[in-house]
Amino acid sequence: MSADQFTLAAQQAATDAQRIVPSVVDLSVELAGLRLRNPVMTCSGTSGYGPEYADVLDLRALGAFVTKSVTAEPRKGNAPQRIVETTGGMLNAIGLANVGLRRFIDEKVPFLRELGVPAIVNVAGHKLEDYLTVCRALDAIDCVAALELNVSCPNVADGLEFGTDPVRLRQLVSAVRAEVRRAKLIVKLSPNVTDIVAMASAAIDGGADILSLINTLAGMAINAETQRPMLANTSGGLSGPAIKPVALLMVHKVYTRVAKAAGVPIIGMGGIANWRDAVEFMLAGATAVGIGTALFINAGVVSDILAGLQEYLQRKGVARVSDLVGALKA
Numbered sequence: 001m002s003a004d005q006f007t008l009a010a011q012q013a014a015t016d017a018q019r020i021v022p023s024v025v026d027l028s029v030e031l032a033g034l035r036l037r038n039p040v041m042t043c044s045g046t047s048g049y050g051p052e053y054a055d056v057l058d059l060r061a062l063g064a065f066v067t068k069s070v071t072a073e074p075r076k077g078n079a080p081q082r083i084v085e086t087t088g089g090m091l092n093a094i095g096l097a098n099v100g101l102r103r104f105i106d107e108k109v110p111f112l113r114e115l116g117v118p119a120i121v122n123v124a125g126h127k128l129e130d131y132l133t134v135c136r137a138l139d140a141i142d143c144v145a146a147l148e149l150n151v152s153c154p155n156v157a158d159g160l161e162f163g164t165d166p167v168r169l170r171q172l173v174s175a176v177r178a179e180v181r182r183a184k185l186i187v188k189l190s191p192n193v194t195d196i197v198a199m200a201s202a203a204i205d206g207g208a209d210i211l212s213l214i215n216t217l218a219g220m221a222i223n224a225e226t227q228r229p230m231l232a233n234t235s236g237g238l239s240g241p242a243i244k245p246v247a248l249l250m251v252h253k254v255y256t257r258v259a260k261a262a263g264v265p266i267i268g269m270g271g272i273a274n275w276r277d278a279v280e281f282m283l284a285g286a287t288a289v290g291i292g293t294a295l296f297i298n299a300g301v302v303s304d305i306l307a308g309l310q311e312y313l314q315r316k317g318v319a320r321v322s323d324l325v326g327a328l329k330a
Ligand SMILES: Cc1cc2nc3c(=O)[nH]c(=O)nc-3n(C[C@H](O)[C@H](O)[C@H](O)COP(=O)(O)O)c2cc1C
Pocket: 043, 044, 045, 046, 068, 069, 092, 094, 096, 122, 150, 188, 214, 215, 216, 238, 239, 240, 241, 243, 269, 270, 271, 272, 290, 291, 292, 293, 294
C-alpha cells in the first residue's frame, strides 16, 4: 500500500468511526439537578393525579409525572360545557377543578409516592397567599420532586393574570422562592403575552429553577346554529397540534435570548403528538417535553415517542438525547 493509499484508508476508517451508531442511547436528562430517566413527561391537567389514567397509560415509562393544578381550597371549576374540539386541537375551560390541598395530601400523595418516577405538582391560586400556602405544604413532602407554578390565573385583587405582567410575576416567584427550600421550582409561562422573553426573564429573576412553556392560548368557539358560545365560560384555552408552531417559537426565543445564558432548563410543550415533535422542541432548546392533548388521542403516545426518539438518535449517531438540546442549525 502506498503512503497515499494508507492515508486515504486511515481517513476512511476515521469517517466510518464517526458514523458508528451507538447501540444504546442515553435518554436521561437533568433539569436543574433533577435527574429524569427520559425527557418525556405529562402536561398538567391532562392525566389527573395519576390513578385516573393508571389503567390506560404506563406512567412508569415517563421521565416525570405532572399533576393537575392544586389550589389551597377545593374548586368545582366552571360549569359545563367545558371542552370543545377544534380544528387541530381543543378548547378547555375546566377552571382549575381540583380536590384542594388537604385532600390532595391525604388522598393523592400516597399514589405519587409509589409511582417510581419523579412527581411534579402543579400549583395554582388567585392570590399570593394561596400559592404560598400550597407551596409551603408541598415543599415539606419529600416525594414531591418539583413544584410547577401555573401563573395563568386571574388575581382576585384585579382580575389580571399573574403571568401577563412581568413585575407581578417576579414578585410572585420570588415570594414563593423564599418559601420553597427543597423542591425544584418550575414556572409555567402563559403564551397570552406580547413578550414571552420578558416573562421568562422575570421568572428567572424571581428565582425559578426551571421554566415550562407553553400553557394554553386563549380562544373561543361559537355555534353558528344556536348563535351562542360553545363553552359555558365563553373563552377557554386552546391546546393540541394547532398551537405547536407558536409553542416552538416561544421555546426557541426563551432559550436563545435568556434561558441558555442563565443556565435555566426548559420543559417544552404545546401540541406535541409524536417523537418528531419532541425532537423539534429539544432542538429549539427544551431539555424535556410535556405531552398533554395527545394523551386523549393515543394512550400509547409516550412509549411511541420514546421508541421514536431512540431510533432517531441511533440513526443520527447521537449518543445522548441531551445532545439535542438547543442543537438547532442556522
Ligand atoms: C383538559 C386540559 C386541562 C388542563 N389543565 C391544566 C392545569 O390544571 N394546569 C396547568 O398549568 N395547565 C393545564 N393545562 C395546559 C396543559 O398543561 C398544557 O400546557 C397545554 O395543554 C399545551 O400542551 P398540549 O398541547 O400538549 O396539550 C390543561 C390542558 C388541557 C387540555
